[in-house]
Amino acid sequence: MPEKTMRDAINEALHQAMAEDDSVFVIGEDVAGCNGSPSGKVGEVGGVFGVTSGLYKAFGPDRCIDTPISESAIVGAAAGAALVGMRPVAEIMFADFIGVCMDQIVNQMGKFRYMFGGKSRCPAVIRFASGGGFSAAGQHSQSMYQVMTSFPGLKVVIPSNAYDAKGLLLQAIRDDDPVLFFEPKALYQEACEVPDEMYTLPFGEAAFVREGDDVTVVAFGQMVNRAAAAIDALEADGISCDLIDPRTSSPLDEDAILESVEATGRLVVVDESPPRCGLTADIAALAADRAFHALKAPVKQVSAPHSPTPFSPELEAAYIPDVEKIKTTIKEVLA
Amino acid sequence: MNLSRDQLLRAYRQMKTIREFEERAHAEIMNGQIAGFTHLYTGQEANAVGVCEHLDHQDTIISTHRGHGHCIAKGADVIGMMKELWGSAEGLCKGKGGSMHVADIEKGILGANGIVAGGPPISVGSALAAKIRKNGRVAVSFSGDGSVNQGTCFEAMNLAVVLKVPAVFVIENNYYSEHTNISYAVGCDDLKARTEGFGFPVFVADGADFFSVYDAAGKAIEHARSGNGPAGVFAETGRFHGHFVGDPQYYRADGELDDLRENSCCLKNFRARVDGGGVVSAEELDAIDAEVMALIDEAVSAARAAARPTAEQVTEDVYIQYGSA
Ligand SMILES: Cc1ncc(C[n+]2csc(CCOP(=O)(O)OP(=O)(O)O)c2C)c(N)n1
Ligand SMILES: [Mg+2]
Numbered sequence: 001m002p003e004k005t006m007r008d009a010i011n012e013a014l015h016q017a018m019a020e021d022d023s024v025f026v027i028g029e030d031v032a033g034c035n036g037s038p039s040g041k042v043g044e045v046g047g048v049f050g051v052t053s054g055l056y057k058a059f060g061p062d063r064c065i066d067t068p069i070s071e072s073a074i075v076g077a078a079a080g081a082a083l084v085g086m087r088p089v090a091e092i093m094f095a096d097f098i099g100v101c102m103d104q105i106v107n108q109m110g111k112f113r114y115m116f117g118g119k120s121r122c123p124a125v126i127r128f129a130s131g132g133g134f135s136a137a138g139q140h141s142q143s144m145y146q147v148m149t150s151f152p153g154l155k156v157v158i159p160s161n162a163y164d165a166k167g168l169l170l171q172a173i174r175d176d177d178p179v180l181f182f183e184p185k186a187l188y189q190e191a192c193e194v195p196d197e198m199y200t201l202p203f204g205e206a207a208f209v210r211e212g213d214d215v216t217v218v219a220f221g222q223m224v225n226r227a228a229a230a231i232d233a234l235e236a237d238g239i240s241c242d243l244i245d246p247r248t249s250s251p252l253d254e255d256a257i258l259e260s261v262e263a264t265g266r267l268v269v270v271d272e273s274p275p276r277c278g279l280t281a282d283i284a285a286l287a288a289d290r291a292f293h294a295l296k297a298p299v300k301q302v303s304a305p306h307s308p309t310p311f312s313p314e315l316e317a318a319y320i321p322d323v324e325k326i327k328t329t330i331k332e333v334l335a
Numbered sequence: 336m337n338l339s340r341d342q343l344l345r346a347y348r349q350m351k352t353i354r355e356f357e358e359r360a361h362a363e364i365m366n367g368q369i370a371g372f373t374h375l376y377t378g379q380e381a382n383a384v385g386v387c388e389h390l391d392h393q394d395t396i397i398s399t400h401r402g403h404g405h406c407i408a409k410g411a412d413v414i415g416m417m418k419e420l421w422g423s424a425e426g427l428c429k430g431k432g433g434s435m436h437v438a439d440i441e442k443g444i445l446g447a448n449g450i451v452a453g454g455p456p457i458s459v460g461s462a463l464a465a466k467i468r469k470n471g472r473v474a475v476s477f478s479g480d481g482s483v484n485q486g487t488c489f490e491a492m493n494l495a496v497v498l499k500v501p502a503v504f505v506i507e508n509n510y511y512s513e514h515t516n517i518s519y520a521v522g523c524d525d526l527k528a529r530t531e532g533f534g535f536p537v538f539v540a541d542g543a544d545f546f547s548v549y550d551a552a553g554k555a556i557e558h559a560r561s562g563n564g565p566a567g568v569f570a571e572t573g574r575f576h577g578h579f580v581g582d583p584q585y586y587r588a589d590g591e592l593d594d595l596r597e598n599s600c601c602l603k604n605f606r607a608r609v610d611g612g613g614v615v616s617a618e619e620l621d622a623i624d625a626e627v628m629a630l631i632d633e634a635v636s637a638a639r640a641a642a643r644p645t646a647e648q649v650t651e652d653v654y655i656q657y658g659s660a
Contacts, residue, residue, distance in 0.1 A: 029513065036519025037511070037586035044585040045514045068484035068520040069451045069512055100450065100487070135370035135422070137433045139449030307653045310644075311433030312422030313370045318646035 001193040009162035009194045010051050010127075010183065013169040014089065016198050018059050021087060024173055025063040028074055028091030028127075032056035035066045048093055049129055049188055071101035075126060079109040079178070082124035087173055094136075095128035095144040095182060109178045110153035125172045125179045130158075131222050131272055132309050132320050133186035141309035141316075143221070145182040146271065146278040149249040155179045155203060156250040160224035162192050164247055167201035174200065184222040204251035212240025215330050216260040218283050219245060219270040223302075223321060227270050230326035241330060249279055257283060258291050265296035266333045272320050275303040297333040302326055338549070343615050344623065346388055346545055347605055350380040351627045352413060353404040354602060357576075359631050360403070360420060360434075364580045368639075369420050373434040376404030378543075378575035381601035382507050383408035385540065385548025386475060386568065389556045395443040395461040396475045397454035400435050401574075402447025405477050410442045417634035423641035430644045431652065451512075452478065452485030455504065459491045462500035462565070473501040473559045481512020483530070484520055492565070496534040501559035504567040505552070506530065507542060509574045514586050527569045535565040542572025543599040546608060573599045 004012065018024045031052040033045020043056030043064070056064040067074050071092055078090035092098065098105065105126065112120045132141040149156045155177050159165035165183065172179040209224060210217075210231050219227035224245045231241045242260045246253050261267050267287050269280040280301035287299050302321045310316055338346070357377040363369050376383070379401075387396065387408035398405040407413060412427060419426030420434050427437055438446035445461065448454045458476035465472040482488055483506055495502040508526065510517050523529050531537050536558060538551035548570055555566035573595040577584045584592075609615050 030515055033514040034516075034586040036516030037514070038516070038588035038591065039586050041585045048513065066515055066519065068515075068522075069481045070484050070486065072486050097450070100485070134372070135433065136372055137431075137435055137449065139435065139453075140372065305650050307650045308431075310431050310649055311371060311428075311436070312424075312430035312644050314422070315430060315644050315646070315649050319649050 001195055003191045004162050004194040005189050005191045006159070006162040006165050006183065007049065007051055007188040009166040010169055011053055012194070013166045014052060014055060015058060017170060017173045018055065018063060020198070023085065024087045024089065025065065026052050026055055026089050026091065027065040027067060027078060028052070029067055029069055029093055031091050032061070032064045032066045047091060049185065051127070051183070052091065071097050072104050075101040075104035076108065078124040078126060079104060079122055082122045082178070083112060083120060087123050089125045089127060089173060091127045093129060094140050095130035096139050096142045098128070098144050098148070105148070105154070105180070106151050110151050113177070114153055121176045122178045123176045125169070125181055127181045127183060129185040130182040131184040131186055132316055133222065135311055135313050135316055137311035138308040143182065143271070143273040145180070145221075145249060146273040148180050149279065149282070150277065153178070154250065155248065157181045157203070157248050158221040159183065159247065160187070160221050160245050162190065162194050164201060164207065166194055167199050168247060170198055171200040171203060175203070182221065186222050190225070201247070203248045204253050205247070206253035206256040207245045207247055208242060208256070209245050210241055210243035212242050214239050214264060215241045215266040215268060215333055216257070216264045217241050217243045217268045217270065217326070217330065218257055219243065220249065220279055221272065223270045223272055226321065226323050227326050229323045230330060233323070233327060234330060239330065239334065254286060257286060261287050261291040262294045265294050267295070267299045268302060268326070268329050268333055269299070270302040270321060270326055272304055274306050275301055276306055278303060300329045300333050302329050340614050342388065343609060344619065346384055346549070347620055348623050348627065349384045349388075349408050350545065350601055350605065351624060352630065353380040353383065353407045355627050355631045356403060356407060356413060356416070359635060361576060361580060363635065370422060371433045371435070373420070373580050374401040374578065375574070375576045375580065376401050378595060378599065379507055379509060379572045380404055381545040381548050382505065382542045382570050382572055385545050386505055386552040388549060389552055390443070390473070390475065392442050393470070394473050394475065395445050395458070396477065397445040397458045397461070398447040398477050399454060399479060399482060400447065400449055400451070401479070402435065402437055406437045406439070406444050406447065409444050411437060411439050411444055413630060414634045414637050417638040418641045421638035421641065422644070423638060424644035424648065425641040429648065429652070452482045452488040454478070455488045455491035456494070459495045459498070459500060459502050462495065462502035463498055466498070466500045471560060473503055473556055475503045475505055477505045477507060479512060480506065480508040480510060480517040480526065481515070481520055483526065492530070492533040495565040499564040501562070502565040503555050503559050504530070504565065506567065506569045507572050508570065509572050511574070511578065511586060513578045516586065530567050530569065535567060537567035537569050540568055540570040542570035543601050544604050545601055
């Protein structure tokens with residue numbers, strides 16, 4: 001099977017979804033690029049991360065749509081088009097920019113169906129590049145998915161590898177509910193085997209990245225690889241862990257997590273977001289609430305601290321959980 | 336226009352300092368010395384300086400992602416800024432913010448800003464405070480041709496008119512927002528007229544010419560300072576680098592960059608304008624060039640040697656005080 005980067009896997013999914021279904025279109029800032037420019041090279045950019053590359057050339061200006069810098073209008077336009085039967089895939093460059101378009105996501109798109117008594121559908125997908133690792137500081141490094149998970153009505157997807165990204169995005173596009181799709185930008189260049197053909201992965205079904213007996217480790221997005229590296233390193237000490245990647249935080253595969261905790265009796269939850277009201281706290285609470293009887297040690301959370309993301313490379317390295325921190329924490333729950 | 340000898344020398348020095356700061360930052364980024372996303376202001380220096388030469392440290396500015404020039408023009412410490420780009424604990428923002436968040440509140444620099452059009456509403460707040468306190472200060476926000484399409488910018492402009500506050504909106508049209516041309520992203524044919532539609536006067540400037548910007552900004556700032564409500568400056572300009580360092584710039588026409596550097600250089604234009612006028616000599620400007628180069632060298636050496644931040648500092652400065660004292 002061919003290896004593809006996460007960037008290419010997502011790009012392939014977009015090409016295939018647009019070829020398959022005329023109602024799918026892409027909208028966002030510079031998703032084509034060079035519109036109005038003297039070079040005439042419209043479509044040459046394909047998004048600042050290159051994820052929408054080639055879509056303009058393949059599908060033209062009606063289906064690969066550049067916008068002014070207007071995030072509220074981009075999300076609103078996607079939501080409105082979806083409400084009348086299209087399947088838009090909007091790009092909001094950096095997840096941090098949710099700050100600008102929160103109302104359209106949370107109060108509009110995410111609540112239509114409920115407020116309208118189940119009489120509407122809003123099959124829009126909003127894609128974001130999320131997370132740290134680039135010294136991009138406080139306004140270009142946040143995950144944001146942990147915040148968005150708290151809003152009923154929105155589905156939240158966080159792929160951790162290229163294979164999952166393709167299958168989850170195709171599911172997101174076919175899904176009839178609004179989906180927020182967070183692409184950890186540190187993983188765009190990471191490659192793995194990805195089939196050429198279309199396939200979908202169901203929402204609410206976790207992946208078991210490692211299987212073991214001693215500790216259950218749950219990790220999201222960028223942290224999945226780091227947790228796997230920590231677990232692999234601990235094998236030498238005779239420690240084995242389940243590593244669960246929920247892949248979607250809403251819906252959340254609670255059963256997978258609870259079954260694993262029942263078996264291991266120990267839980268470490270890893271995410272790169274700050275800890276308060278985040279995914280690590282959410283899953284720790286799930287275990288305390290529903291698997292307390294099985295726990296042999298306190299549940300531990302590995303997260304960023306309660307602070308914005310710092311610019312300086314050293315500070316950012318200290319901010320985002322690393323393999324060492326995950327290893328130490330796994331050992332702690334076994335002590 | 337009546338500019339004293341000192342004012343002329345100072346304006347030139349400011350523009351040259353910005354130019355060399357940016358060109359050196361570019362080189363150091365290419366050498367892998369500076370991390371993160373950096374957007375260079377080279378080519379647009381006359382805009383920042385032409386505006387800020389009318390301000391003192393009591394007036395405020397708020398900048399954008401392309402903020403180095405505005406900050407230097409408003410008096411930010413160049414060495415502290417270079418240290419900040421290096422991510423040092425001695426940087427102007429202790430290495431917490433980097434290029435996109437350079438700020439110095441004491442000097443009225445309310446920050447560069449990573450969110451496009453994050454600044455204008457904040458600037459209206461600074462202007463509102465000036466109005467309430469009747470202290471004669473003005474608040475300037477810088478925007479690009481792309482940033483003016485953001486709802487926050489529209490809201491800020493309208494609110495400033497409604498509240499009749501001394502806010503000055505400076506729009507630098509460098510023709511591109513990232514990879515998109517203004518002719519696509521601004522739907523109407525006349526951005527100046529659109530801006531005036533909010534209900535304040537907008538003064539037009541040639542952003543490659545310090546004297547033109549100084550003149551237009553003078554009128555706008557005078558209008559706001561005298562209690563007539565907001566005003567705008569609309570300057571046509573060009574950036575000599577890509578949107579960010581490493582941008583392949585597919586949007587440029589053939590020869591566009593050469594043409595900009597050749598024909599839209601504010602430093603060349605300044606020299607041509609003062610040459611032979613008998614007020615400042617070419618030798619004096621050459622001497623300033625040498626001093627600026629030395630300052631930038633000093634800044635880079637200082638940044639290289641400056642203390643690195645430590646892990647404990649990650650959680651400092653999140654709050655002034657968190658929990659009970
Ligand atoms: C809310 C938000 N949307 C998008 C971006 C990404 N972005 C950064 S700069 C920029 C273009 C800004 O163009 P303009 O206002 O013309 O300023 P210039 O870069 O030309 O100085 C964009 C889209 C951002 N930082 N914030
Ligand atoms: Mg611009």
